[in-house]
Amino acid sequence: MNDPPPKLNPDTGLLCLSDAAFGVVEQLAKRGGDLVDAPGLRGQMARLRAVSVLDSEDQIHPSLTSTLAAIRHAETELVLTGTERLARIWVAAPRAALLLPIDDSNLRRLTHLPLWMLPETISRIVGLGPRPRPAGPAVPLSTRGAGDTRSHWTLARIATRPGERDRDASLEIVDTAAGLWVVKPGDDGPMASPSDPTAVWRAIIRLVRPSDTAAQTSQVT
Amino acid sequence: MTSGSDEPWATYRHDDAGFAVSLPTGWPVDGEVDGCALVCVEPPSGTPPAYLPPSIVVTVDELPDDEPFDRWLSRFRVSLAEIYNEVRLVDLEDTLLGDVPAYRTLSHYLHAVVGGVCADQWCIPALGRVYVVTCSSGALEYDDFADTFQDVAAGFRLTTP
Numbered sequence: 077m078n079d080p081p082p083k084l085n086p087d088t089g090l091l092c093l094s095d096a097a098f099g100v101v102e103q104l105a106k107r108g109g110d111l112v113d114a115p116g117l118r119g120q121m122a123r124l125r126a127v128s129v130l131d132s133e134d135q136i137h138p139s140l141t142s143t144l145a146a147i148r149h150a151e152t153e154l155v156l157t158g159t160e161r162l163a164r165i166w167v168a169a170p171r172a173a174l175l176l177p178i179d180d181s182n183l184r185r186l187t188h189l190p191l192w193m194l195p196e197t198i199s200r201i202v203g204l205g206p207r208p209r210p211a212g213p214a215v216p217l218s219t220r221g222a223g224d225t226r227s228h229w230t231l232a233r234i235a236t237r238p239g240e241r242d243r244d245a246s247l248e249i250v251d252t253a254a255g256l257w258v259v260k261p262g263d264d265g266p267m268a269s270p271s272d273p274t275a276v277w278r279a280i281i282r283l284v285r286p287s288d289t290a291a292q293t294s295q296v297t
Numbered sequence: 298m299t300s301g302s303d304e305p306w307a308t309y310r311h312d313d314a315g316f317a318v319s320l321p322t323g324w325p326v327d328g329e330v331d332g333c334a335l336v337c338v339e340p341p342s343g344t345p346p347a348y349l350p351p352s353i354v355v356t357v358d359e360l361p362d363d364e365p366f367d368r369w370l371s372r373f374r375v376s377l378a379e380i381y382n383e384v385r386l387v388d389l390e391d392t393l394l395g396d397v398p399a400y401r402t403l404s405h406y407l408h409a410v411v412g413g414v415c416a417d418q419w420c421i422p423a424l425g426r427v428y429v430v431t432c433s434s435g436a437l438e439y440d441d442f443a444d445t446f447q448d449v450a451a452g453f454r455l456t457t458p
Binding site (some may be wrong): 155182192193195196199200204205207209233252272273274277278281282284 | 348385386387388389390403405410411412413435439440441443
């Protein structure tokens with residue numbers, strides 16, 4: 077096994093771990109003790125025990141209870157991607173769990189936070205802030221050019237329960253020196269429409285809010 | 298000062314401060330709060346909400362003779378970091394309310410009790426003063442009220458003393 081060992085801060089519940097170790101933690105969250113055997117599972121379990129993520133009876137450390145509860149009971153799961161995956165997010169109001177990469181490391185950081193903190197957290201990750209306001213009609217994304225692109229990211233909501241495919245929605249943004257553009261499918265390929273930080277901020281809120289109050293689709297202009 | 302209530306939007310006039318603003322009907326207005334020309338908060342309905350009730354506040358600053366508005370605005374925006382806890386600037390916009398220039402700031406900050414709050418603010422320089430319309434809501438509720446806040450700002454107008 078060549079991935080680094082997990083590290084748990086027992087005071088905050090912040091857990092740094094590899095993708096392989098997270099796979100075990102995710103199984104523990106979603107399946108309880110009924111784990112699906114997989115290559116490396118026993119080794120990962122031993123590593124999690126070694127740093128007290130699991131006790132001798134494979135009970136999860138109390139500091140991780142909120143995080144795992146958010147994963148287990150998530151009614152909305154989101155994936156934030158840029159040039160690489162930026163975050164996985166599970167929403168189970170009033171909490172959310174967040175899995176983030178750690179710079180210059182193949183470890184990820186798993187934590188929980190109040191749901192009200194999630195729009196700001198996502199905005200911080202993608203660097204949302206004041207921008208010029210581009211004008212004009214939608215243009216094919218392929219013709220917009222990439223020279224002034226600062227980032228290109230997508231926040232996608234994933235159905236978490238059977239029959240909820242209609243709740244899928246995503247927000248795709250091209251962030252440029254000239255401002256923000258929202259990307260939507262067009263008849264002849266993706267189209268980029270001028271947008272602004274307020275519209276993007278509102279769309280993020282709609283995506284992260286629980287289903288009983290969230291809009292069915294994310295509309296941003 | 299008068300506040301109508303028969304229309305979908307009630308007009309509130311503050312003749313001493315020289316402005317009028319349209320407010321959602323049924324949101325009580327308090328014109329006696331220290332330091333504020335107007336405070337208007339959505340009334341509770343049933344059980345207490347688990348979030349910050351949306352509110353509209355208007356303050357009026359005298360613009361010092363020796364301070365250009367641009368400098369005042371820079372100072373105002375810098376001061377947000379001192380007034381608000383863990384503030385994050387989301388948007389800045391130079392706009393028009395009718396034919397009156399206004400400078401909008403959307404920010405998010407951390408409230409000690411209710412958590413994340415969004416503050417949508419319009420600074421309107423006129424008559425040697427700066428009128429500041431601040432509309433706030435819980436962060437997750439902002440999308441519900443953003444259009445209302447925009448309408449409140451759009452309904453702001455200067456009145457003849």
